[in-house]
Amino acid sequence: MFDVDPGQALFLLAILVATGGVAGIISGLxxxxxxxxxxxVLFFVFLALDISEAVRMHVAVGTSLATIIFTGFISARSHWKRGSVDMDLLKSWGPWIAFGVVLGTIIGGNVSGTVLTLVFAIIAALVAINMAFKPADNVTPKPMPKTPLKQILSTIIGLISVMMGIGGGTLAVPILSFFTYPIRLAVGTAAAIGLIIAIPGSIGYALFGLGAEGLPPFSLGYVNLAGLIAIIPTSMLTAPLGVKLAHTIPQLALRWCFAGFLAITSIRMITSLF
Known part of the structure; x- marks a missing residue:
């Protein structure tokens, strides 16, 4: 199962290294x-390596969460230096996001991946439409959500994000933007939220995967250390570049960039079901 010729191994390694670079820019931006x-990318790399379908997606998600620890730290630190991380919001929402992460890690192993993919694709499409066509930032501000809506929203962010192996920005940025939260501050705070999701999430996937059959070599549970080592150097290197872009391009362009990103994500997820 794990016989790979050197040429294929180098090609797959190059793909992972390049993926890390792209992921770092997207993380910061x-x-x-x-x-x-x-x-x-990890899913298709494991497919090429003929990794068991029973663990393929689990390892992709767990490994992705582990990479976010490193990339998210660099991204969040860069945003924090520019004053675009809301520490008060992190203190308020953080515990509930972490609660959602715990729930999502447990539920993720018992819910159909197809159902999760379809639900997320629909949510991503709706969010993309909202981000693309919402009024300009000078509209009447909406108050930030209070109890219990605040707890519900932050728990959902953690729950869905950890089941999909992503940082919190995909949901946190649109939610905060809906309440006319400044887009750059939303992006920077979301980068820090990614750490709250990734640290307990990756630990959970590592523990739940211990002893699982068919894991790729060099795996700690559902976290593949080889993939992690290949991705994190370039992702950490390029994350500050993404942050610089986020603070350079116009806010309207940044919003459209995020909407386009989500639209592409939604289409990719739906097509993957067929």
């Missing part, structure tokens, strides 16, 4: 952790 790129 959009605050999403890069998992939305890493998960499908």
């Amino acid at each position: 959009l605050g999403v952790g890069g998992g939305i790129v890493i998960v499908p």
